[in-house]
Amino acid sequence: MKGLILNDKNPSKIEVREVELPELKDDEVLVEVKAAALNHRDQWCREGRYPNIRNGVVLGSDGAGVVSKVGKNVDSKWLETEVVINSAMNWGEDQKAQSKDFEILGMPSHGTFAQYVIVKADRLHEKPEHFNWEQAGALPLGGxxxxxxxxxxxxxxxxxxxxxxxxxxxxxxxxxxxxxxxxxxxxxxxxxxxxxxxxxxxxxxxxxxxxxxxxxxxxxxxxxxxxxxxxxxxxxxxxxxxxxxxxxxxxxxxxxxxxxxxxxxxxxxxxxxxxxxxSTMGSDADFKEMLAFVQEKQILPVIDKVYKLEEAVEAFDRMKAGDQIGKIVISMD
CATH class of the missing domain: 3.90.180.10 (Medium-chain alcohol dehydrogenases, catalytic domain)
Structure with a gap:
């Protein structure tokens, strides 16, 4: 599959290339990514200003798509479901603060700037019906x-x-x-x-x-x-x-x-x-409440501009310049 990886040997520090994903674990799903959005952490990874960064990792935390494959311990109901991905992983049991194992999708694990991404099934939530793909891909981390x-x-x-x-x-x-x-x-x-x-x-x-x-x-x-x-x-x-x-x-x-x-x-x-x-990103409870609030109030993310995966450098440069109003999105279609 094609993915946008970090590569500090490249003048732009990022590049689109073929990436091989690992085998699907029993509690994981494979999501065909429809849209993903940039966050400042992606640009900071590009600049080498984020902890635990390494070359070859697919960037991207925000994402939405369709579940195309499930692990053997995952309910088959998720197959072909349109989903948004909660990119906050291992928050822990304490609502007041994240655990020491807290991690965000997209570094050091492969993220959403790719045709496919593997995540644990408990990171999945059904896409709000009033969202298009670009809006769904723009919601998770920022929301x-x-x-x-x-x-x-x-x-x-x-x-x-x-x-x-x-x-x-x-x-x-x-x-x-x-x-x-x-x-x-x-x-x-x-x-x-x-x-x-x-x-x-x-x-x-x-x-x-x-x-x-x-x-x-x-x-x-x-x-x-x-x-x-x-x-x-x-x-x-x-x-x-x-x-x-x-x-x-x-x-x-x-x-x-x-x-x-x-x-x-x-x-x-x-x-x-x-x-x-x-404050930081939130817990699993926060994410569920956020989704419910967004659907109740029919809130729509503000989309600044949509790029193709091959235009990722231009998208990153726009974020670096700070010219955007709302979310910068990468569409995989």
Whole structure:
């Protein structure tokens, strides 16, 4: 089969080539991949910035397709079923945090940027009926991460003022949609006015361009402050985020793309009774709840652009540039 592998000897660090999958184990299934989507971890693997990376591994965590073969201990009902794949593996029994064996599909195990992928049967869920293949392939990792941040940790409530930073990326667009569907008064921040306009069309109350020096003053004046902030950047942006948070508010962050903050006003944190909460992808329970919520609210992933497998380098470069609004998808058809 054809697959997109990591190869640090190649100038682009990735290449499409023939890949041989291992034998199917008794508790596994073979899925014919219809669509898969990029996540930042794929680009970080390409750049050598992710742990336990190795050449020859098929990248890709998000994916959806049709089950074409099942192991002998797997219920045959799954054959020919249209599925989405939960790429979070070995979460463990503790809902509060992942186990030491937690792993994400696509590195170090073969992922979804291929014509076929092998996963354990317990990673399968039926594809939401209102999704096409590109939407289904774009949901799993980003949707799960956003759901845990907004609901399990953020505990969003109707009428709360919510700020989702960095709108345009996959997780952020899900976080905004989820919080809007839950009845929150949602605002976004972005470095691109075009992305803010997209968020407004989805139901956001407004947005702020964080490249503008006085955006925090504008946000405070317009909203009165936020009860919940969902962030993935950290870095020195946190000093400004703390200033727009109401007393008793919570900041949930699921990444640190800008690194650690040089300074953090801890006096503001304790005096205003603020909570800072880390989050990651979620548990199996989170995934089931996320799927049910998506189907109940008829939420549709925002698709930025669809590429063919042979165009993967172009797709990765688009993610690296940060130009996307929503998910970048690779179609196998």
């Amino acid at each position: 799960l991460t956003a759901y845990r941040a907004v609901f399990f940790h953020g505990k969003v409530e109707k009428g709360q003022k919510v700020l989702v930073t960095g709108f345009g990326g996959g997780v952020a667009q899900y976080a905004a949609q989820f919080a809007i569907a839950a009845g929150g008064e949602v605002y976004v921040s972005s470095g691109h006015d075009q992305k803010i306009e997209v968020a407004k069309k989805q139901g956001a109350k407004g947005g702020f361009n964080y490249k503008e020096e006085a955006w925090t003053e504008q946000a405070k004046k317009e909203t009165g402050g936020f009860d919940l902030v969902i962030d993935s950047a950290v870095g020195d942006t946190w000093g400004k985020l703390l200033k727009v948070m109401n007393p008793g508010a919570k900041l949930v962050f699921y990444g640190a793309t800008l690194g650690n903050p040089k300074e953090l006003d801890m006096r503001r944190v304790f005096w205003n009774q603020l909570t800072i909460q880390g």
